[in-house]
Amino acid sequence: MSATPSIRNRLFSVIAVVVGGLLFFCPVLLAADSFKVGGVFSITGPASFLGDPEKKSMEMVVDAINSAGGIDGRMLEAVIYDTEGDPQRAVNAVSKLINRDGVIAIIGPSLTPTTLAVKNLVESAKIPLISCAAGIQITQPVTPWVFKTAQSDVMAVATVYRHIQKSGLKTVGLLSVANAFGESGKQQLEEQAAAFGLQVVAAEKFGDKDSDMTAQLTKIRKAAPDAVVCWGTNPGPAVVAKNFGQLGLEMPLYQSHGVASPKFIELAGSAAEGIFLPTGKILVAGLLPADDPQKAVLTNFIEQFESRFQMPVSGFGGYAYDAMQILAKALVGTDGDTEKLRANLEQVTGHVGVSGVFNFSPQDHNGLGADAFVMVRIKNGTWELIQE
């Protein structure tokens, strides 16, 4: 009685695993003569507001390039996988792209932890990676094969602090979300305060799904800062904005570029009035002076994206848009040689993109300067550009 089911048991398990494995090892048809570019984004999961537009933007660029004849006569093929914001999935996806799909370059991931998780992989496999994540550790210190197009939080914090300093304010209270984005921002806010003559008098945290931050704001109010800086991504900061109004707080409220999207105004409603935040120029493309170098690219991107996908554009899709454009530029003349591609990437200068004007170099794999950000203020439910 005990022998037979047990043996069958084991045999079955082994067979199941083998069958499953065979299904999984099924051969991949390589479309010869096309450039395969990989994409890894957080298409579902908590960061889907980043990954979803990034995927769409990448596809949009690939289609546009292909309909214009491809690169050096060869078509582009985009292979995109979902990380769900999970570092382990990101590692699997990147490994699949490199080893099974044979891509020549990878765009993404969307988040800093997922990017850091795959950094070693792309470095040892010698495949260029252009990340869409904000963390400063991605490109500092510089490693040969990793680039990024998203503005780093160093610049965002500097932009905010510059405005606070200019307004003559001296003390700040911080409120950051308990995830990688918030933590990185908090670190920058604390490190850069002294350089702008500012002092951090309170620093509180909140969870990204929390519904009430009045307790944290009360604690911050007690320290009586001149301004409050909230660093997070939707929907938490919208709740903070609402609570700010409910408590009747009067000092100026600054948010991060994580909420630089129409969604924030929609969520916060009337509480969004008067909030300052740094953003890529995409949000105020219509308000830019005609001689702004980015205006044409921005208007073009907004038109293309909104007409194709029927959804409002945000800066996040722009990261992937820029990455794919820059990659396409660097691909010309390389015939798929990754070493040449890498060298070309480092020489991309004066590229006018959605996130800013890019100037890569062997020492700078982010390529953006302080002009990548502008300060805006929310007025009458829309963005108002603050002139420097």
Added chain:
Amino acid sequence: MQELLQYLFSGITNGAIYAVIAVGFAVLFNATELINFAHGEFVMLGALGMVTLYSSLQLPLTLAFLLTTVGVSCVGFLFERFAIRTVKRPEPIVLVIITVGASIFLRGVGMLGWGKDAFSVDPFSTHPPFSIAGAHLLPQSLWILVIVLGAVVGLHLFFNRSLTGKAMLACAISRRAAWLVGIPTGRMVQLAFVLSAAMGAVAGIIIAPVTMCSYDMGTLLGLKGFCAAMLGGLGSLWGGVLGGFLLGVLEALGVGFLSSSLKDAIAFVLLLLILYVRPAGLLGARKVQRF
């Protein structure tokens, strides 16, 4: 002093949210001795239902309220019919995992139905926040408070005065004995699920204006609501209310006087404390039920 009062008010806002979710857990447990891990997802469905009916379609408040509650109750009914009744081996381990699977399933449905973005809902009344001795309280918090208390009073009367309610309690005490005296136990379990789902929907509806609604809002809320229910005592409706408010206030005080980074941990530390010291909860029976 003003800060302390404000912490208390913040605690009441969050506490009301936890309380209304905890009552949903208590209702189900009261009648079936089951814990539904997917309860947070019923709350989510209620909230997102309001987003569609009240915000998008602009239906009048009471109509949207009723329709959403009925809709989610149907989901609860289907859940019981297909996922709980059909189980071959209704042991705790199996049921826990089924409800966990259901929560993942419902979350996926929420994502497919409403997308990955967050939504906000207008409060029921447009009165500005009340200012009491310098501390501010949202009018929506008072709505939540009133509706929760009303619901609990109603449920209390139902369980203790009406025949159906008493029959449901009987099923929880001993399914066999209830069946022997002629109570249709299957129907009672069904009703319990429907009631619990309805409570979850009500919770979602009344907290929607306060929180941001998204497909994944249910997980943490459900867990914390469960901690609140354990704190107050699982079988007790008033325990759920007490536990909810206690948890909310303790969290706010923790943020104020300890550190905001550990706010989430407070709920679970309290859960562990209650489990070790007094598993029946503050208002529960002295003896712990053994499964």
Added chain:
Amino acid sequence: MVARYLRRNWAYLVFLAAVGVTGCLVQNAYYFQVLTFIGINTLLALGLNLLMGYAGQISLGHAAFYGIGAYTTAILTTTWGLSPGLALPCALAIAALVALVVGLPTLKLSGYYLGMGTLGFGMIVHIFLREWTEVTGGASGFIGIPPLTLGPIVFTDDRAYFYLVWATVLLSFILTHRLIRSRVGRALRSIHDSEHAARAVGVDTQRLKLQVFIFSAILAALGGFFYAHLVNFISPDSFNFLVSVRMVTMVVIGGMASVWGALLGASLLTLLPEWLHTFSDFEMVVYGLILMLVMILMPQGLTRGILDAYERSRKNSR
């Protein structure tokens, strides 16, 4: 003597041969990576399988031990410069200690209460890993974990790591099987059937449950150790409540009272996202549905369930 040994343990030999053959045939680094992940997940599922299947206890926070193993070795090898060979016993010891401290009060509870206790514990550890930024790197994660070096061998090669992990899996299988076949195993099964009856015949249920809990924690920490040195980067997102749920799913689907079930469950659940990636939006729905269906229709897991169905159909056709 040798023949009898071979006949009795033929499954292990087949397994060993399969691992060896796969290791030689496979050339692609991606496949090695996935297979190594399956191996790590098998270690996670194995310990939990013992706990849930044989001792009948639920743990909804087991990712905490996975995380403790990973973070301990990360901190010891990177911040303190210890060699991984030294960090391994430390990681396992710390996991065992935490399991002892948590298990003592929690295992006195039963049914739902135990699940709740472990859930609370898991959440607390996750928050702890996320907030103790100075030591764990916080939400941004911990970078720069050195590759695994045992003595003179440096395991940077995918194939070498694959062999190492699967050799460990095989050893764990053998160890677990011996445990199950011993007096301890029989006592465990008696607890699963009826704790009261077991106690009536003199089984020290408390101590046994605690020992199994500690053993499962050690296996999970071992998995964490391998994970940390494989990816060289860890973050708290890899050790949250959903990961605990995934671990339970592996055990449940594979089959609770079956060591090979852990292998099946781990394989299926690691490969499932790969198969579903074209329907990435539907993945959650499918996942939840599978979990519910398996528990409703085949509560003993796929292994036993399909076998039972097969035997029933054979009986009917006769």
